Amino acid sequence: MSLPRAKLVKNFPGCPVEATLSLLDGKWKGVILFHLMEGTLRFNEIRRKLPSVTQRMLTKQLRELEVSGLVSRTVFPVVPPRVDYALTPLGASLEPIIKAMAVWGEENVLCHAGRQELRLSPASCAPAAALQGNR
Numbered sequence: 001m002s003l004p005r006a007k008l009v010k011n012f013p014g015c016p017v018e019a020t021l022s023l024l025d026g027k028w029k030g031v032i033l034f035h036l037m038e039g040t041l042r043f044n045e046i047r048r049k050l051p052s053v054t055q056r057m058l059t060k061q062l063r064e065l066e067v068s069g070l071v072s073r074t075v076f077p078v079v080p081p082r083v084d085y086a087l088t089p090l091g092a093s094l095e096p097i098i099k100a101m102a103v104w105g106e107e108n109v110l111c112h113a114g115r116q117e118l119r120l121s122p123a124s125c126a127p128a129a130a131l132q133g134n135r
Contacts, residue, residue, distance in 0.1 A: 020097075023068050026064065027057075027061075028050060028053050028061045029061050029064070029065055030098060031050060032046060032050070032058075032061060032062065032071070033065070033071075033091060033094060033098055034098050035049050036071065036086060036091070037087065037092075037095055037098060037099075039086070040084050040085065040086040042082065042084055042085070043062075043083050043085065062085060065091070069090050069091075070087065070088060070090055070094065071085055071087060071091055072085070072086050072087075073085055074086070107119070
């Protein structure tokens, strides 16, 4: 059984890709960051943008993003409670990466009938073939 990425980073000598992925590791974290790039959102606004996520999972992912310093959480002492989430400067620095992932997904992933498929055009296969030739 493989170890979670967070455990590997502690024992892996300084790999920056692995360290970055450990911050984004989680089914919803990248999507949450993508939506927070639009600006500050309240909990239920995020939840409406992610209809498939459970409240428990969304809370867990937001807490992990907050602990890692990518998202700030502001609680307002009003009734009913109001909680706002926003990107921190560190989280905002991931914007080019998140946007690049969105562009790549638009170019290479087909979504239809609730399924995802990779677009296997000759152009998208060429870099992979070139990489395999370098081994």
